[in-house]
Amino acid sequence: MNGRNLAATAYRELIRRILEGELKPGDTLQETRLCADLDMSRTPVREAIARIRSEGLAEQEGRFMRVRRISPEEVAEIFFLRRTLEPGAIRAATGRVPPAQIAALEADIRGLMRKGPGDDDLQWHIDQSFHATIAVAAGNAAAAKVIQDLHMRTCIFDHRVVPERFLRGCEEHLAMLSAMRDGRRDAAAELMGAHLDHARDAIFEHLDAVQTSSDERVL
Numbered sequence: 001m002n003g004r005n006l007a008a009t010a011y012r013e014l015i016r017r018i019l020e021g022e023l024k025p026g027d028t029l030q031e032t033r034l035c036a037d038l039d040m041s042r043t044p045v046r047e048a049i050a051r052i053r054s055e056g057l058a059e060q061e062g063r064f065m066r067v068r069r070i071s072p073e074e075v076a077e078i079f080f081l082r083r084t085l086e087p088g089a090i091r092a093a094t095g096r097v098p099p100a101q102i103a104a105l106e107a108d109i110r111g112l113m114r115k116g117p118g119d120d121d122l123q124w125h126i127d128q129s130f131h132a133t134i135a136v137a138a139g140n141a142a143a144a145k146v147i148q149d150l151h152m153r154t155c156i157f158d159h160r161v162v163p164e165r166f167l168r169g170c171e172e173h174l175a176m177l178s179a180m181r182d183g184r185r186d187a188a189a190e191l192m193g194a195h196l197d198h199a200r201d202a203i204f205e206h207l208d209a210v211q212t213s214s215d216e217r218v219l
Contacts, residue, residue: 010048087189093137
């Protein structure tokens with residue numbers, strides 16, 4: 001396994017521990033201990049911790065890197081902002097994204113659906129490319145940056161965490177691209193709003209299940 005794959009493996013394991021409560025808010029992410037736990041060298045573990053920090057799940061406190069959990073309230077705030085910005089962005093982007101670029105996004109999504117998500121980050125990259133392409137094409141650079149930052153903050157909730165969203169999310173992306181190709185701005189905006197609502201609700205269900213499981217373990 002190469003260094004990139006090792007870092008991805010370390011990342012997935014740390015995310016699992018955070019989501020399932022094994023690593024709690026305030027816990028220190030100590031490289032030495034995690035290297036021993038994961039049986040890995042410092043480099044992939046350090047890369048995994050840096051990625052977790054970039055996604056807002058860890059923060060530096062003095063000399064220590066500590067876990068911060070995304071709460072349901074934070075998820076609600078993130079999706080409130082995305083719901084405010086992204087339907088308008090896709091409405092503005094419709095007619096601005098070249099047909100060839102729409103076709104390329106469709107090909108990536110259909111290829112992903114055929115192959116399945118796998119164990120790497122391909123699904124996240126395709127999802128990020130879809131939303132970023134629309135945000136940039138809308139023509140508001142400041143809004144595009146906010147959208148991409150908000151997307152990053154929920155990227156841990158991918159097919160490994162909410163597997164039921166994989167095919168449904170792909171189908172919703174294809175429906176939006178079809179509306180954009182046909183110039184149906186209002187339909188594209190409505191589909192984007194529904195897409196974000198479905199993603200938000202799936203995350204809420206997962207967080208509820210994790211909390212219930214954690215409560216049961218305590219009892």
